[in-house]
Amino acid sequence: MTLKVFNTLIRRKQTFEPMHGKQVKMFVCGQTTYDDAHVGHAKTYVQFDIIVRWLKHLGYDVYYVQNITDVDDKLIKRAQEKGVEPLSLSKHYSRRFLKDMEALKVKRNVDLFPATSDYIPQMIDQIRILVEKGYAYDVMGNVYYDVTKFKDYTKLSRMSIDELKKHRIEPDPRKRNSFDFALWKREERGELAWDSPWGKGRPGWHIEDTAMTVTIFGPQYDLHGGASELIFPHHTNEIAQAEAATGKKPFVKYWLHTGVLNIKGEKMSKSLKNFVTIKDVLSRYQPEVLRLYYASTHYRKPMEFDEEDLERPKAELGYLYNTLRNIKHAASRTGKTSEEVETLLAKTERRFAEAMNNDFNTHLAFTHLYGLAREANKIVSKQKINWEQAEKATQTLRELGGIFGILEEEVTIGEELPEEVEKLIEQREEARKGKHWEAADRLRQKIKSLGYLLEDTSEGVRWRKVKNEATRSETS
Numbered sequence: 454m455t456l457k458v459f460n461t462l463i464r465r466k467q468t469f470e471p472m473h474g475k476q477v478k479m480f481v482c483g484q485t486t487y488d489d490a491h492v493g494h495a496k497t498y499v500q501f502d503i504i505v506r507w508l509k510h511l512g513y514d515v516y517y518v519q520n521i522t523d524v525d526d527k528l529i530k531r532a533q534e535k536g537v538e539p540l541s542l543s544k545h546y547s548r549r550f551l552k553d554m555e556a557l558k559v560k561r562n563v564d565l566f567p568a569t570s571d572y573i574p575q576m577i578d579q580i581r582i583l584v585e586k587g588y589a590y591d592v593m594g595n596v597y598y599d600v601t602k603f604k605d606y607t608k609l610s611r612m613s614i615d616e617l618k619k620h621r622i623e624p625d626p627r628k629r630n631s632f633d634f635a636l637w638k639r640e641e642r643g644e645l646a647w648d649s650p651w652g653k654g655r656p657g658w659h660i661e662d663t664a665m666t667v668t669i670f671g672p673q674y675d676l677h678g679g680a681s682e683l684i685f686p687h688h689t690n691e692i693a694q695a696e697a698a699t700g701k702k703p704f705v706k707y708w709l710h711t712g713v714l715n716i717k718g719e720k721m722s723k724s725l726k727n728f729v730t731i732k733d734v735l736s737r738y739q740p741e742v743l744r745l746y747y748a749s750t751h752y753r754k755p756m757e758f759d760e761e762d763l764e765r766p767k768a769e770l771g772y773l774y775n776t777l778r779n780i781k782h783a784a785s786r787t788g789k790t791s792e793e794v795e796t797l798l799a800k801t802e803r804r805f806a807e808a809m810n811n812d813f814n815t816h817l818a819f820t821h822l823y824g825l826a827r828e829a830n831k832i833v834s835k836q837k838i839n840w841e842q843a844e845k846a847t848q849t850l851r852e853l854g855g856i857f858g859i860l861e862e863e864v865t866i867g868e869e870l871p872e873e874v875e876k877l878i879e880q881r882e883e884a885r886k887g888k889h890w891e892a893a894d895r896l897r898q899k900i901k902s903l904g905y906l907l908e909d910t911s912e913g914v915r916w917r918k919v920k921n922e923a924t925r926s927e928t929s
């Protein structure tokens with residue numbers, strides 16, 4: 454079974470064959486740290502994290518780099534407004550960002566988070582090469598890339614020259630072409646600046662990624678990811694810089710892009726101020742719920758964010774955890790070894806892999822995982838199953854769930870329920886039978902405050918222990 458990925462460069466799926474055997478060098482455009490990251494950013498990072506997890510599952514040795522942009526026009530502006538140093542503002546937000554990534558279980562799979570300010574000499578070097586080779590020119594301390602010198606400029610974006618001309622980036626009448634972009638920006642008012650052959654200034658945004666990756670990976674690497682809105686100009690410019698500077702093609706073999714996250718029909722973005730931060734959502738939902746939410750849609754598709762939609766993955770996750778509990782419950786040394794279970798596990802693993810190998814179809818893969826849980830529940834509601842087999846079923850659920858970064862929490866089962874909680878659950882059942890809904894609700898709250906969540910299912914009430922200390926402290 455081979456992995457196929459949709460490569461933006463050729464606009465179709467192709468077999469994934471890294472440049473050096475099982476080694477995968479991978480880069481994803483990271484955060485500009487002048488504010489808290491929002492759930493639109495999280496979509497990209499979680500979806501690429503799932504991709505990394507699947508590559509590792511297939512036995513690839515992935516080296517994953519995600520940069521942190523700490524030198525940037527908007528960041529400098531924000532720092533000036535707040536009256537702080539740009540680099541200290543950035544440090545503050547990058548610490549918060551890394552905490553978000555840790556909570557979302559993304560950080561552990563990123564091998565390196567290089568910051569722009571640590572790679573300034575390498576950027577100056579790359580710009581100097583581009584100037585020497587005639588791809589870039591200096592206009593009184595501003596260095597621009599002459600786009601007309603690089604003949605494959607539009608190979609990633611597939612834009613026409615007329616379309617390009619519409620993008621009047623960085624207006625400067627001294628530029629050779631309106632769409633030439635800045636590699637080096639002259640210091641204007643004593644802001645963040647470094648010495649360079651063109652005078653004091655700072656690097657443009659696009660050069661940071663290529664200077665970093667050429668330094669870390671060499672002139673070519675396997676996979677570059679990012680949100681689809683970065684195809685032009687950011688990734689387009691990266692190709693122009695790297696391929697012109699190193700003379701090696703392709704700079705990147707596979708370009709993968711995630712669909713944007715919209716809110717009320719508009720792209721969620723810092724500049725539109727229509728964003729919901731990761732921290733905010735994680736104060737109400739478990740990280741696994743948010744991860745499953747992103748996994749519910751194919752990574753290339755856009756999503757429309759509505760917080761109510763998180764209720765669905767929340768319920769699905771609850772069902773999956775209950776399945777693990779039910780299996781644990783039904784496991785016994787004397788239980789039968791069921792042929793049915795064996796077939797089910799093998800079939801699910803195969804189908805799950807087929808879906809993931811087809812350009813990471815997480816939506817379909819999850820359907821198979823969920824189907825396994827349903828079938829497993831049917832089986833264990835009828836019979837006790839062999840202890841070893843129960844263990845195997847649990848492992849499969851956890852392993853496949855682990856690709857999405859879910860089902861990583863421990864589960865406990867009935868016998869371990871404290872007597873006090875058990876009594877409260879019984880009282881609540883009584884209240885419900887008598888249709889005393891308010892009393893039932895009060896009891897549910899009481900049980901919750903003791904650290905247990907209840908779920909009413911067709912097979913009766915189920916419970917789940919919550920690790921959250923905050924829930925417990927409500928009682929104390």
Ligand SMILES: [Zn+2]
Pocket residue numbers: 481482483662687
């Ligand atoms: Zn980037």
